[in-house]
Amino acid sequence: MTKLLEWLLGLSLIGMAWGLVTFDLLDLQLPPQYRELAWPMPVYLLVAFGCYSLATVGYRVATFNDCEDAAKELQAQIKEAKEDLKKKGLKM
Amino acid sequence: MASRRGNAKTGEQADKYSVLLPTYNERENLPLIVWLLVKYFGESGYNYEIIVIDDGSPDGTLQIAEQLQKIYGADKILLRPRAKKLGLGTAYIHGIKHASGNFIIIMDADLSHHVSTLPLKQKEGGYDLVSGTRYRGDGGVYGWDLRRKLISRGANFITQVLLRPGASDLTGSFRLYKTEVLEKLVEQCVSKGYVFQMEMIVRARQLGYTVGEVPISFVDRVYGESKLGGNEIVSFLKGLLTLFATT
Numbered sequence: 119m120t121k122l123l124e125w126l127l128g129l130s131l132i133g134m135a136w137g138l139v140t141f142d143l144l145d146l147q148l149p150p151q152y153r154e155l156a157w158p159m160p161v162y163l164l165v166a167f168g169c170y171s172l173a174t175v176g177y178r179v180a181t182f183n184d185c186e187d188a189a190k191e192l193q194a195q196i197k198e199a200k201e202d203l204k205k206k207g208l209k210m
Numbered sequence: 211m212a213s214r215r216g217n218a219k220t221g222e223q224a225d226k227y228s229v230l231l232p233t234y235n236e237r238e239n240l241p242l243i244v245w246l247l248v249k250y251f252g253e254s255g256y257n258y259e260i261i262v263i264d265d266g267s268p269d270g271t272l273q274i275a276e277q278l279q280k281i282y283g284a285d286k287i288l289l290r291p292r293a294k295k296l297g298l299g300t301a302y303i304h305g306i307k308h309a310s311g312n313f314i315i316i317m318d319a320d321l322s323h324h325v326s327t328l329p330l331k332q333k334e335g336g337y338d339l340v341s342g343t344r345y346r347g348d349g350g351v352y353g354w355d356l357r358r359k360l361i362s363r364g365a366n367f368i369t370q371v372l373l374r375p376g377a378s379d380l381t382g383s384f385r386l387y388k389t390e391v392l393e394k395l396v397e398q399c400v401s402k403g404y405v406f407q408m409e410m411i412v413r414a415r416q417l418g419y420t421v422g423e424v425p426i427s428f429v430d431r432v433y434g435e436s437k438l439g440g441n442e443i444v445s446f447l448k449g450l451l452t453l454f455a456t457t
Binding site: 171182186 | 237274372
């Protein structure tokens with residue numbers, strides 16, 4: 119199953135569950151608190167996911183390593199490489 | 211009989227690493243990459259070969275490669291050029307045909323990493339595939355401004371949510387594969403460019419291959435600028451959605 123299909127399946131299941139509870143499609147006569155809670159759930163979940171995404175990406179950007187040492191090492195190695203290669207006869 | 215390398219395990223002698231270097235206009239970078247590879251493989255004692263796959267570069271990359279071959283030997287530097295720019299997937303297929311190693315290492319000709327971390331990690335866990343990551347451990351980048359970091363992390367986040375690939379960095383191209391694993395994957399993957407790299411890992415997980423990761427320091431192109439404009443972003447999203455719908 120492709121990821122797309124997985125998502126569609128998952129969303130359909132959640133959607134059905136939500137619809138069942140909110141609109142009482144099976145005539146389960148659930149207490150009104152259930153319906154009141156279920157009704158705005160999609161929006162709540164979207165907002166929660168949005169916040170989670172922002173926080174996660176923000177955190178990851180803030181903690182993105184800057185490799186100063188690697189850059190310095192590379193610059194030194196480039197110098198060394200050029201000298202060594204010239205000695206070995208490379209004409210750039 | 212004491213081994214020159216000290217702590218020799220008999221298996222090590224048998225492993226050989228073929229480094230595939232697809233090049234296009236890498237006249238400046240190629241000697242440096244080769245020099246670094248020779249240095250690190252030399253220090254590590256692993257058996258290796260470097261296969262330069264030049265796609266008819268107009269800047270004389272192939273001539274530089276020929277000089278390098280004279281310097282380091284035709285058993286270490288193999289030249290398998292092609293007539294024109296034909297794309298990454300076919301470059302790998304072409305390279306594999308000429309590779310004599312049981313492991314293949316892929317790297318962009320403009321990255322600079324300690325290549326010996328790949329074989330090391332592979333031996334640690336017997337992985338089918340080892341991928342370099344900028345996002346874990348002490349991996350990272352150099353010289354990236356906030357915009358670029360934001361786009362990179364944002365794109366990676368979306369990728370993780372949509373594809374759940376089981377690897378932290380999909381667009382990197384510093385990887386080691388068991389030769390037969392790479393053969394199998396290249397057969398299956400249909401995307402182009404770096405989306406191809408992403409597809410390789412996604413498919414690898416689907417086929418049940420084990421993926422190890424090593425942190426890498428991505429120091430920007432040794433010479434020249436890396437592009438990350440609107441076009442790149444759009445094509446990335448297109449590629450991502452295609453993978454989402456087809457894998």
